[in-house]
Amino acid sequence: MPPPADAEALLQRLEWTVIRRLDGLLHGDYRCFFRGPGIDLADLREYQFHDDVRHIDWNVTARMQTPYVRVFNEDRDLTAWFLLDLSASLDFGARIKKQAVSAEFVGVLARLLTRHGNRVGALCYGSAVDTVVPARSGRRHVLHLLHVLLSRPAGRPAPTRLADLLDHAGRAIPRRALVFVVSDFISAPGWDAALARLALRHEVIAVHLSDPLERELPDVGLLFLEDAESGEQLFVDTHDKAFRKRFAELAARRGEELRGSLADAGVDALELSTEGDLLDALLRFAELRELRSRASTGGGTSGRLAAHIEPRARTAAEGGRP
Known part of the structure; x- marks a missing residue:
């Protein structure tokens, strides 16, 4: 609907x-x-997969010789x-x-x-x-x-x-x-x-x-396909299994x-x-x-x-x- x-x-x-x-x-x-964008530093922990690299604390990382990230308290607004x-x-x-x-x-x-x-x-x-x-x-x-x-x-x-x-x-x-x-x-x-x-x-x-x-494409026989972006039209036969397979x-x-x-x-x-x-x-x-x-x-x-x-x-x- x-x-x-x-x-x-x-x-x-x-x-x-x-x-x-x-x-x-x-x-x-x-x-x-x-x-929300966090603004209060809450903790530091070791970097894990999927962490945002922008949160890496490079000073701590250099001292510990392993990546550490900053953890923030969330600002809900x-x-x-x-x-x-x-x-x-x-x-x-x-x-x-x-x-x-x-x-x-x-x-x-x-x-x-x-x-x-x-x-x-x-x-x-x-x-x-x-x-x-x-x-x-x-x-x-x-x-x-x-x-x-x-x-x-x-x-x-x-x-x-x-x-x-x-x-x-x-x-x-x-x-x-x-x-x-x-x-x-x-x-x-x-x-x-x-x-x-x-x-x-x-x-x-x-x-x-x-x-x-x-x-x-469904098998509905002959039809026109139109490119909504360019207006170009193409006449195709959807009975053709090979054509439908290539399209898919x-x-x-x-x-x-x-x-x-x-x-x-x-x-x-x-x-x-x-x-x-x-x-x-x-x-x-x-x-x-x-x-x-x-x-x-x-x-x-x-x-x-x-x-x-x-x-x-x-x-x-x-x-x-x-």
Whole structure:
């Protein structure tokens, strides 16, 4: 079902169907999603895998001849920014459009954050960064943000340069923040380097939007395929098994390359499919973040917990159900 055009109706639906259930399952604790920038030094400990190298204390490391990192008390107040790719390729979906999934994700996360007094803002990219929503708090601000998203016209065919959005964010966001990059990552090359630069200063989470038809074509006979970015059309025969196989292989290869680029940039990734369930995807992502947080603070993970999380981690990466 596509989201309602009215921002209030959409937010009310999300509050009842996703946010309320998410609160119950997480017992109101949203720390596994995002962490505030710590400001008070709490302790020093030996470096462990997945620790942020920016927290290495080089003086202690030199004295002890082994890497040590600083551990900070968390400051729960934070500012979050949504970098929203709203280019033409987001206006696609077999059942619902990727842009509708983007709006639902923004509504849920923005409301979770603002209820705790945090501020959220957004940079919107069509063929350029054309809209900036300043970071503010409160439910009315979330409604304003959703109204901006829902009232935008469909994107016009034009090459997407995601690097422009990421570089603009690097200049426009003055202090360390939590940054969600919400995109299908169908873009001209160069965005991965820009993403890595952004992640050096901010905590970045990449939210990858996808549709099943982008991974596998059904057998429906002759049809036109149109590139939403360029407007180019191609006449294909989906009865051809060899063609469908090549299409699926290319899509799988692109998916692997995308996951590798996100990992190289040092950002966490959340996969959202137009056929998936937003609540399930957020819960899997929360489990992965919590597991990583425990590992990075030296808390360790029992074998039973690891066995429980690992298969769900794979399905989270695939955007499906466990």
